[in-house]
Amino acid sequence: MATVARSLDIPFSAEDFDRVAALAHDRIGLHLEAHKRDLVYGRLAKRLRKLGLSSFKAYFDLLADANGEVEEGELLSLLTTNVTHFFRExxxxxxxxxxxxxxxxxxxxxxxxxxxxxxxxxxxxxxxxxxxxxxxxxxxxxxxxxxxxxxxxxxxxxxxxxxxxxxxxxxxxxxxxxxxxxxxxxxxxxxxxxxxxxxxxxxxxxxxxxxxxxxxxxxxxxxxxxxxxxxxxxxxxxxxxxxxxxxxxxxxxxxxxxxxxxxxxxxxxxxxxxxxxxxxxxxxxxxxxxxxxx
Ligand SMILES: C[S@@+](CC[C@H](N)C(=O)[O-])C[C@H]1O[C@@H](n2cnc3c(N)ncnc32)[C@H](O)[C@@H]1O
CATH class of the missing domain: 3.40.50.150 (Vaccinia Virus protein VP39)
Known part of the structure; x- marks a missing residue:
C-alpha cells in the first residue's frame, strides 16, 4: 500500500484519500483533487489523534458503525472551508x-x-x-x-x-x-x-x-x-x-x-x-x- 508521505505518524494511502474524497463528493458535492491530499491529511490526522485512533482503517470502521453519522458530520465539517466576513466583496x-x-x-x-x-x-x-x-x-x-x-x-x-x-x-x-x-x-x-x-x-x-x-x-x-x-x-x-x-x-x-x-x-x-x-x-x-x- 503506497503511503503519501513516509514521515506521517498515521499512514495515509492514496486509497485512503480516494475514499475520503468519494465520501465528500457523494455527501456534499465537494471536489477534492489529488493536490489537496496534504491539506486533507493535516485536518483528519488531528481528528484521529483526538479519537485515539492510529489508522485510517480504524477511522473508516468508526464511520461505518451505528454512530457513524455523527462522526461523518465531524469529518465533513473538517473538510469544508468556512472562511467568511461581513461585507465580503x-x-x-x-x-x-x-x-x-x-x-x-x-x-x-x-x-x-x-x-x-x-x-x-x-x-x-x-x-x-x-x-x-x-x-x-x-x-x-x-x-x-x-x-x-x-x-x-x-x-x-x-x-x-x-x-x-x-x-x-x-x-x-x-x-x-x-x-x-x-x-x-x-x-x-x-x-x-x-x-x-x-x-x-x-x-x-x-x-x-x-x-x-x-x-x-x-x-x-x-x-x-x-x-x-x-x-x-x-x-x-x-x-x-x-x-x-x-x-x-x-x-x-x-x-x-x-x-x-x-x-x-x-x-x-x-x-x-x-x-x-x-x-x-x-x-x-x-x-x-x-x-x-x-
Ligand atoms: C467559504 S464559505 C462561504 C461563506 C459565504 N457565502 C461567503 O462568501 O463569505 C463556504 C460555505 O459553504 C458551505 N457548503 C459547502 N458545501 C455545501 C453544500 N453541499 N451545501 C450547503 N453548504 C455547503 C460550507 O459549510 C461553508 O460554510
Missing amino acids: QHHFEQMRDDIFPRLIKHAQSGQRVRLWSAGCSQGQEAYSLALTIKELCPNAAQLDIRILATDVDPKVLKFGFRGQYPEAELDGIPKRLRQIGTTKPKGGFFEIEPTTRSLVTFGELNLVKPWPTRGSFDVIFCRNVAIYFDKQTQEKLWMRFAKQLRAGAQLVVGHSERVTGPATAFLSNDGVTSYRKSDAKTHDDIDKTGRNK
Missing part, C-alpha cells in the same frame, strides 16, 4: 443598495412578499450584511414581509448565525453608519446584531447538492464561494436549480472566482460583477403582471 452589497433593494422595498411596502437567500452562509455574516443593507434603506423592514433565509450544510457554523454574536474585531468590517443602526455596543469582547435586524434572518440546515424542501421563489440568491469547491457538473446543476428558484427579473450573486456556465446561461444574464439577472421578464411591471408574489 463589498461591491455586491453596493449593487443591492443602489440597484436592487429600493425596488424590492417598494414591493414590500405595497404589501408584497420579498425573499432573499444566503446559500452556504457559513457563520451568517453574509446574511446579516444583507439585513444591515436593507435596514439602512428601510428602518421598519422587520414590520414588512421581508425575509432572508440563511442556510448551510454544516450545523456547527450555523450556531454562530443563530446566536448573532461576533467578536468585537469583526466590527471593523461593517461600515460605521451601519454599525450604528444595526449592532449593539460590544460587551466582553463581543457585539450582537441588533434584534430587529436579526429578526429579518432565519437560519436553517440545507445541503445544496441534495433535494431541497419545497420553497417559494426568491428575489435574490447569494451563493458565493461555495460552488468553487464543486466540480463543473455539480456547479452547472446548481446554477440551473437556482435559476428555477428565482422569480422573473430576480438576481443570482456568486463569488469572485465563480461564473455561471452551462444550461442556466439561457435564463441568467450578466448584470454586474459576478451578478446575474433572471431574464424572462422585460420590465418590473411585467414581473408584477405575471403574478410575481403568488
Whole structure:
C-alpha cells in the first residue's frame, strides 16, 4: 500500500484519500483533487489523534458503525472551508443598495412578499450584511414581509448565525453608519446584531447538492464561494436549480472566482460583477403582471 508521505505518524494511502474524497463528493458535492491530499491529511490526522485512533482503517470502521453519522458530520465539517466576513466583496452589497433593494422595498411596502437567500452562509455574516443593507434603506423592514433565509450544510457554523454574536474585531468590517443602526455596543469582547435586524434572518440546515424542501421563489440568491469547491457538473446543476428558484427579473450573486456556465446561461444574464439577472421578464411591471408574489 503506497503511503503519501513516509514521515506521517498515521499512514495515509492514496486509497485512503480516494475514499475520503468519494465520501465528500457523494455527501456534499465537494471536489477534492489529488493536490489537496496534504491539506486533507493535516485536518483528519488531528481528528484521529483526538479519537485515539492510529489508522485510517480504524477511522473508516468508526464511520461505518451505528454512530457513524455523527462522526461523518465531524469529518465533513473538517473538510469544508468556512472562511467568511461581513461585507465580503463589498461591491455586491453596493449593487443591492443602489440597484436592487429600493425596488424590492417598494414591493414590500405595497404589501408584497420579498425573499432573499444566503446559500452556504457559513457563520451568517453574509446574511446579516444583507439585513444591515436593507435596514439602512428601510428602518421598519422587520414590520414588512421581508425575509432572508440563511442556510448551510454544516450545523456547527450555523450556531454562530443563530446566536448573532461576533467578536468585537469583526466590527471593523461593517461600515460605521451601519454599525450604528444595526449592532449593539460590544460587551466582553463581543457585539450582537441588533434584534430587529436579526429578526429579518432565519437560519436553517440545507445541503445544496441534495433535494431541497419545497420553497417559494426568491428575489435574490447569494451563493458565493461555495460552488468553487464543486466540480463543473455539480456547479452547472446548481446554477440551473437556482435559476428555477428565482422569480422573473430576480438576481443570482456568486463569488469572485465563480461564473455561471452551462444550461442556466439561457435564463441568467450578466448584470454586474459576478451578478446575474433572471431574464424572462422585460420590465418590473411585467414581473408584477405575471403574478410575481403568488
Ligand atoms: C467559504 S464559505 C462561504 C461563506 C459565504 N457565502 C461567503 O462568501 O463569505 C463556504 C460555505 O459553504 C458551505 N457548503 C459547502 N458545501 C455545501 C453544500 N453541499 N451545501 C450547503 N453548504 C455547503 C460550507 O459549510 C461553508 O460554510
